[in-house]
Amino acid sequence: MRKLTGQVIDDVQNFVERIRGFWVREEVPRWMGFCLLALFAISLALTAWTALLQANKESSRQLARVQYRALECMGGRLGSLAEADISEQGSAIRDISSHLGCSELRVIDGQRKVVVSARPEEVGTTRPTDPNFAGQASEWMEVVPLGLDAEGRSRSLFRFPISVRGQTAIHFVEGVLTSSPEGSLWTNQTATMWVMAGAIAVFLGLYRLMRKHYRGMACIADHLEAKSDALSEQIESLRVADSLGALAQTWNTLIDLVVELQDKTQRSTASAELKEALQRSSGGELAEVLNALPDALIHVTDGSVLRYFNSKAVHLLGWNRPKDEDSTRVSLDDIEAGRLGRKFVDAIRELQGPDGSFRSAVKNVEDEEHGSTYRLRVLSVRRGRADECLVVMTDISQQVRADRSREEFVSQVTHELRTPLTNIRAYAETLSSGMFDDPKVVTDCYNVITKETRRLSRLIEDILSISQIEAGSMQLLEDVVDVRALVSEAVRDVRGLADEKKIDLQMDLSAKLGTTQGDRDKLAVVLNNLLGNALKYTPSGGSVHLGCKMSETEMLITVKDTGLGISAEDQTRIFEKFQRADDPDVQLETGTGIGLTTAREIARRHGGDIEVMSEKGQGATFVMRMPVKNAAPAVVLHG
Amino acid sequence: MAKILIAEDDAHMLRILSMWLARNGHEVLETRDGQAAQDVLSKVDVDLIVSDVNMPRMSGIELVQWLRSKKSKTLPVIMLSSRCDQDAIAGQIRGCNVNLHPKPFSPSRLMVEVEQLLSVDVPA
Numbered sequence: 001m002r003k004l005t006g007q008v009i010d011d012v013q014n015f016v017e018r019i020r021g022f023w024v025r026e027e028v029p030r031w032m033g034f035c036l037l038a039l040f041a042i043s044l045a046l047t048a049w050t051a052l053l054q055a056n057k058e059s060s061r062q063l064a065r066v067q068y069r070a071l072e073c074m075g076g077r078l079g080s081l082a083e084a085d086i087s088e089q090g091s092a093i094r095d096i097s098s099h100l101g102c103s104e105l106r107v108i109d110g111q112r113k114v115v116v117s118a119r120p121e122e123v124g125t126t127r128p129t130d131p132n133f134a135g136q137a138s139e140w141m142e143v144v145p146l147g148l149d150a151e152g153r154s155r156s157l158f159r160f161p162i163s164v165r166g167q168t169a170i171h172f173v174e175g176v177l178t179s180s181p182e183g184s185l186w187t188n189q190t191a192t193m194w195v196m197a198g199a200i201a202v203f204l205g206l207y208r209l210m211r212k213h214y215r216g217m218a219c220i221a222d223h224l225e226a227k228s229d230a231l232s233e234q235i236e237s238l239r240v241a242d243s244l245g246a247l248a249q250t251w252n253t254l255i256d257l258v259v260e261l262q263d264k265t266q267r268s269t270a271s272a273e274l275k276e277a278l279q280r281s282s283g284g285e286l287a288e289v290l291n292a293l294p295d296a297l298i299h300v301t302d303g304s305v306l307r308y309f310n311s312k313a314v315h316l317l318g319w320n321r322p323k324d325e326d327s328t329r330v331s332l333d334d335i336e337a338g339r340l341g342r343k344f345v346d347a348i349r350e351l352q353g354p355d356g357s358f359r360s361a362v363k364n365v366e367d368e369e370h371g372s373t374y375r376l377r378v379l380s381v382r383r384g385r386a387d388e389c390l391v392v393m394t395d396i397s398q399q400v401r402a403d404r405s406r407e408e409f410v411s412q413v414t415h416e417l418r419t420p421l422t423n424i425r426a427y428a429e430t431l432s433s434g435m436f437d438d439p440k441v442v443t444d445c446y447n448v449i450t451k452e453t454r455r456l457s458r459l460i461e462d463i464l465s466i467s468q469i470e471a472g473s474m475q476l477l478e479d480v481v482d483v484r485a486l487v488s489e490a491v492r493d494v495r496g497l498a499d500e501k502k503i504d505l506q507m508d509l510s511a512k513l514g515t516t517q518g519d520r521d522k523l524a525v526v527l528n529n530l531l532g533n534a535l536k537y538t539p540s541g542g543s544v545h546l547g548c549k550m551s552e553t554e555m556l557i558t559v560k561d562t563g564l565g566i567s568a569e570d571q572t573r574i575f576e577k578f579q580r581a582d583d584p585d586v587q588l589e590t591g592t593g594i595g596l597t598t599a600r601e602i603a604r605r606h607g608g609d610i611e612v613m614s615e616k617g618q619g620a621t622f623v624m625r626m627p628v629k630n631a632a633p634a635v636v637l638h639g
Numbered sequence: 640m641a642k643i644l645i646a647e648d649d650a651h652m653l654r655i656l657s658m659w660l661a662r663n664g665h666e667v668l669e670t671r672d673g674q675a676a677q678d679v680l681s682k683v684d685v686d687l688i689v690s691d692v693n694m695p696r697m698s699g700i701e702l703v704q705w706l707r708s709k710k711s712k713t714l715p716v717i718m719l720s721s722r723c724d725q726d727a728i729a730g731q732i733r734g735c736n737v738n739l740h741p742k743p744f745s746p747s748r749l750m751v752e753v754e755q756l757l758s759v760d761v762p763a
Contacts, residue, residue, distance in 0.1 A: 410723070411724065414721070419652075423651045423655070425745070426743070427655060433746075452651065
């Protein structure tokens with residue numbers, strides 16, 4: 001999988017680089033074009049502006065030249081006249097002034113007295129010397145620019161000398177010339193602004209066109225930028241809206257191609273990995289691991305194809321696994337060999353819908369032939385693949401047997417508890433009824449109640465002991481146990497039962513019996529259980545023999561009967577919890593299956609053990625060996 | 640006076656039932672298992688049976704099934720059981736017309752029931 005991811009990332013990165021290169025190549029002309037266009041538009045506007053200004057200036061200059069020439073002609077003409085004649089030229093001066101655009105025009109004599117003027121009121125007045133002409137008068141025309149007037153026209157102050165006939169003093173023609181024709185410059189500026197506005201509009205239009213053209217690519221670029229980190233997994237997210245234009249559609253087609261390529265790559269890699277895994281499973285490490293499982297595993301795909309099965313599954317389903325690679329194509333329906341195999345397949349099919357999909361469920365399958373129970377679990381393997389499942393088959397026979405034994409135990413314990421309880425109640429009511437006043441009957445009632453109470457008590461002790469054994473919390477007391485008293489008391493407790501069943505109960509105690517350290521009550525339970533079993537499973541007329549020997553280090557108690565006997569198979573079984581001999585004759589007797597378990601556990605906790613020697617139908621001998629601890633000197637009985 | 644058969648493997652229970660029934664003036668036939676009871680029933684006609692369920696050789700259930708199929712469909716039977724699966728027993732003896740009682744039980748109440756069953760005149 002890691003290899004697959006790396007390959008996909010490499011492919012996508014290459015693709016991104018290609019896209020980036022394409023983008024960069026497109027970016028240059030885009031921005032260069034934009035800049036050039038902008039420069040062109042600006043330079044065009046500037047050129048137009050400059051040209052207009054120059055044209056305007058030239059035109060003004062030409063006009064001024066013509067005006068000044070006209071003024072000079074007028075001066076020459078006036079010079080040919082006598083002063084008296086000049087003063088009569090007022091109307092002519094006004095005409096000239098009006099035609100040449102002079103706001104002022106006058107002729108003054110040497111004393112700066114106005115001889116003639118465009119303004120009649122000035123004639124005869126004396127003009128002060130204009131500060132602009134403060135210096136020595138030139139023999140040429142002097143022009144002093146006065147700047148623009150309120151209407152934006154260029155104004156110039158001019159003065160030139162003329163020689164008037166009959167006068168020695170120099171006369172001057174003075175005036176103010178408005179050089180530019182009215183409104184010309186303003187008209188040029190407006191035109192320039194229109195040109196510039198046009199240039200900007202053209203630029204904006206071109207920009208919009210370009211932007212529209214490149215918007216798809218810009219969108220792609222944004223996506224690439226934002227998603228480049230997770231590109232391998234989110235290639236789909238790079239799609240842009242088809243409505244963005246032809247380029248965006250082309251891009252989306254490219255994405256489709258990449259996705260398809262990616263899928264093919266994944267399938268190819270996954271297929272290779274699966275093949276590798278299968279090869280491993282047919283003889284590699286994984287197979288060894290899975291074959292070591294106690295459970296049977298089957299991997300089912302496509303509703304019925306057995307993709308994998310471990311050796312336990314082969315053993316359980318009972319068909320021979322083919323050696324060649326095609327073994328992975330075995331179908332569920334191919335399992336016909338074993339009856340049990342067919343059962344498993346039927347159970348799996350029951351958990352399968354009509355469309356071949358599996359549902360996760362648990363089902364028990366019974367193997368009547370071998371008395372086994374299997375728990376079949378169907379588990380989903382991958383999300384979205386309902387036609388694929390993992391079937392796990394676990395042998396739960398032991399658990400089922402344990403559950404059954406426990407149920408039987410509860411049932412038996414209930415029965416065992418109720419029996420003495422029933423007797424106690426019945427005999428107690430007999431006493432309290434007052435209907436039976438025979439002293440012997442009354443005594444018998446008391447005896448039965450006492451005996452059944454002890455029986456009940458021992459039973460409860462047994463149940464407690466087995467609970468403690470199960471919980472691992474059994475505690476032993478450190479009593480000093482008089483072995484002779486212990487054994488004698490145990491025999492006395494069961495004497496009544498032996499007499500009832502007409503069984504010969506004998507006791508053979510060694511002369512040397514001392515004391516040992518141990519839990520007196522629990523050891524009494526051991527003896528009672530051994531004797532109780534011997535009497536229970538020995539028919540009337542039989543015999544039960546109890547022997548007890550004791551050395552300085554070991555105590556040996558033997559309980560021998562002439563009863564049903566125990567088969568070799570049952571000899572280990574009878575010591576297991578809740579288990580009884582698998583013998584119909586034994587089953588006839590009630591029992592909980594805890595007596596011998598408790599007895600052996602108590603013996604073992606005292607450092608000893610209990611063994612059984614028996615043959616079916618030949619009676620049984622139970623031997624309890626126990627080390628003697630802190631023994632007091634043996635009491636030797638004489639006689 | 641009626642003739643009553645007791646089938647009970649526990650000696651103390653057998654004895655106390657016997658005592659109470661005898662005290663009520665009935666003749667009591669004691670058996671220790673279903674097989675022995677069947678043998679007695681084959682030879683002797685009785686008026687009522689008091690039986691345990693769990694017994695060696697033949698259980699009370701088998702005894703009553705045999706009785707109903709082979710011997711009598713009306714003979715009153717009282718069955719006493721110390722097993723915890725009373726429902727299962729009831730299912731096994733359904734249709735056998737048996738009065739089933741769990742142990743422990745009250746002997747005096749049992750006697751009342753015995754008298755009631757004996758007082759009903761049933762055709763043989």
